[in-house]
Amino acid sequence: MPYNEKSIKPLTARDYEQAIQFLNRTFNYQRENGFEYFLSGLYKPTDELMNCIYAIWEGDKLIATLGIYPIDWCLYDQKLRIGGVGGIAVDPDWQGKGLMGLMLRFAIKQMKRDGYQLSYLAGLRDRYRRYGWEVCGCQNVARFTPSCFKRIRAADSQADSLKFRSINQNSETIARLYEIYCQQKIRCERPADRFEDFLRHGALEPYVAFDSSDQPIGYATIDSNRTSIKELVLVDNKQQLAALSSFQNEIQFDDLVLYFRPWDMEYLRQLGTCAESITLQSSGNWQIFDWLATLSTLLNARCRISHMIDGKVNIEISDIGRRYSLSVAHNHASVSLTEEEPQLTATSEQWMRILFGPTQPSGVISIPYNARILDAWCPLPLSLMPIDHV
Incomplete structure (x- = not known):
């Protein structure tokens, strides 16, 4: 039967055993060193944690799963809400039928609905890039x-x-x-x-x-x-x-x-x-949903890590049609929407690597003279420790 986003439902505690068996089988793990062993902080038979896993069923058989785990990232006195995506699995008999793409597109919509400001995902760059994630950040x-x-x-x-x-x-x-x-x-x-x-x-x-x-x-x-x-x-x-x-x-x-x-x-x-x-x-695959909050929080955190050079630059993210003004004065940062002409225009994918590294911005794109302050400010500290991966 054809599947769509209405087919995707969260799991509950009573689905725990079947979910663990499905994930271990799909990833070819033995039970003793499978998901409940190496990610024991996320895989437990509780409604709270099992509700983080979304699934497609064929009758009483699981055929696809994807987890969205909330990560509250504290940066001094500010906080960003990250949607950690993991446990992406499709039954081998159902692979090649578009289920992974369906699950990932659903996950993006669900994270936006739930107010996540950005998302982290571990895995191969080319597999997830087409859905909006890009390898960037620093480790x-x-x-x-x-x-x-x-x-x-x-x-x-x-x-x-x-x-x-x-x-x-x-x-x-x-x-x-x-x-x-x-x-x-x-x-x-x-x-x-x-x-x-x-x-x-x-x-x-x-x-x-x-x-x-x-x-x-x-x-x-x-x-x-x-x-x-x-x-x-x-x-x-x-x-x-x-x-x-x-x-x-x-x-x-x-x-x-x-x-x-x-x-x-x-x-x-x-x-x-x-x-x-x-x-x-790089620290993994990232996708930004709320550019204003993410840039403001990370630029201010960067100011508190070490002294920043005063300056201002206007940027444009071409594929979402937004312009932002980034400024630093007396080691305090501010970010706002603007209608002023940008000094640099790039796509979301490019901006993730320009702003968050791991290379300097000029290693990603040619930076005009009036935007060279970016090379002094960036990369901004976008990173998760391996323990917090999902």
Whole structure:
């Protein structure tokens, strides 16, 4: 039978078992390392979480799913609402019949109806680009070799002063780690009752950092191969190098990849003294629904991360017919709709890469002289840590 958007319905808690079996089968995962294991913070038999999954049924059989998960992204005293799209699956017998496109177009309309200002989606660029997502944003990645840790220890006799231990589901410790996480100026809100689940996203293993008084002061999450740290959060960012050295001494890994936030400038300066390499890469596929709110929030966040050069530029997003005035004065940003002539016109797809990186704007499009301030302001800090992916 033909399907349309009216065929798409949210799931409920009673559909949990069938949904998990369908997703694991479609993605060729075994139950023990499937969706409920590596995304345990999102896949639970509750109406709240199962209502995030939209599906098409053929009789009593699931044939397509797509999840829209709300992500509240806090940036200092402002907030953006992100629609995290994941769990996109079509039964192999029904592939090639347009169901994925139907689900994605539905998701975009649903997110707009629900007031999401932007959307994040992990996956192949060419698969989702035609529906309005584009690869952009920033994610910092540092690589360490054994000699890097030797340099850290040579420069700091207290480098191995911290101790790391497995989290061991200690409720008091987890509550303290949640408090520490919530002190981050830029962060995604994570429910307190599912915080440990998030720390284990992607089959990660969380470790707690303890100081010399045996008090928890932060945590690190490492992958099952013990080759990459997906998140390192501490009360005092000045202890980042000591934490890395202590963690390496405790876990005994050799080469290591560390993911960290592009706005952690002090951290970036510390790592620059000892890491083998630091690279800036895109953070995923993004789509902007509310350009005014997104630009205003991210430009103001950029001002608070480091001092910004005063200036003004008018831009035009040609495919939506909107013009915006972006200005910075005394390290405060403002963004507004305007009817003034733009200094630069580009499509939504181009603007996502111009404004949010990972390259400088002039690496995306030729920037006229009267719009060169964009090269000083951008990329703006559009990023999600791997733990917050869906």
